[in-house]
Amino acid sequence: xxxxxxxxxxxxxxxxxxxxxxxxxxxxxxxxxxxxxxxxxxxxxxxxxxxxxxxxxxxxxxxxxxxxxxxxxxxxxxxxxxxxxxxxxxxxxxxxxxxxxxxxxxxxxxxxxxxxxxxxxxxxxxxxxxxxxxxxxxxxxxxxxxxxxxxxxxxxxxxxxxxxxxxxxxxxxxxxxxxxxxxxxxxxxxxxxxxxxxx
Numbered sequence: 514x515x516x517x518x519x520x521x522x523x524x525x526x527x528x529x530x531x532x533x534x535x536x537x538x539x540x541x542x543x544x545x546x547x548x549x550x551x552x553x554x555x556x557x558x559x560x561x562x563x564x565x566x567x568x569x570x571x572x573x574x575x576x577x578x579x580x581x582x583x584x585x586x587x588x589x590x591x592x593x594x595x596x597x598x599x600x601x602x603x604x605x606x607x608x609x610x611x612x613x614x615x616x617x618x619x620x621x622x623x624x625x626x627x628x629x630x631x632x633x634x635x636x637x638x639x640x641x642x643x644x645x646x647x648x649x650x651x652x653x654x655x656x657x658x659x660x661x662x663x664x665x666x667x668x669x670x671x672x673x674x675x676x677x678x679x680x681x682x683x684x685x686x687x688x689x690x691x692x693x694x695x696x697x698x699x700x701x702x703x704x705x706x707x708x709x710x711x712x
Contacts, residue, residue: 515612518591519671520639531594535572539602542574550695551633552578554708555663559584563628567606568613568652568662569636571595576631577603587623589616614644616651626657633663633695637677638670645672649684649711661712662686665695668705677709686711 517525524530542548552575555565561583567576570588572595580586586606590596591613599608609621613636618624630652640648652662666672681688689712693704700707 515615516641516644518612518614518639518641520591523639524592531592535595535598538572538574539598548574549578551575551631551663551665552582554695554697555579555629555631556582556584558661558663559628564625564657566618566627566630566652566655568616568630568632568648569634569639570599570606570608571634573599573603573606573608575633576606576608580605587618587627589613589618613640613648613651616648616655618655626660627655628657628660630656630660630662633665635666635670637664638666638672642671645676646680646683649680649686653685653711659712661689661710663708663710665706665708668707674704674707677707681709681711 556579563584565579565584565586567586567588570576570590573588576586576588580603588599588606588608589611593610596608596610599606637645678688688709690710691700692698692708693700693706695708
């Protein structure tokens with residue numbers, strides 16, 4: 514039996530959370546907030562028309578922007594409410610419901626590998642406890658040779674920055690770069706956020 518993710522556990526305690534999350538970002542977008550910081554970084558890493566895996570896509574905020582910029586985007590999220598919002602708001606993407614710890618896109622008819630994958634929005638801190646290395650391994654299996662994964666998450670969320678190094682190594686990745694923000698500020702001992710490029 515599949516272990517529920519942290520996100521699903523939160524949803525069991527607060528059934529309205531997913532709808533609130535969708536509306537929060539729709540409101541921010543309508544008010545003109547800059548929600549494209551993660552997408553700008555990913556866009557700068559790959560040529561136009563690249564294949565992008567949005568792992569833990571939520572309502573499609575990052576992947577939708579990358580699709581708008583001309584990339585072929587496939588998004589996966591465990592929350593059907595968020596995926597429904599992604600499909601409604603960002604129809605250029607290809608959005609799937611699924612647990613990243615069981616990621617198998619070829620089984621869903623998506624066989625072509627990806628040039629880059631992105632896990633924004635603290636996704637790695639919301640997977641089921643103990644599955645972090647397996648999630649990374651599954652994503653790595655979907656990357657083309659030379660493909661990279663960019664992971665971003667904050668401190669104090671139950672998953673230490675140092676744990677990423679160990680889990681990345683177990684999954685066959687090396688941590689190539691560390692930043693303190695999606696705007697590429699240097700990572701240091703006082704950083705409260707990590708953006709890591711794995712390859």
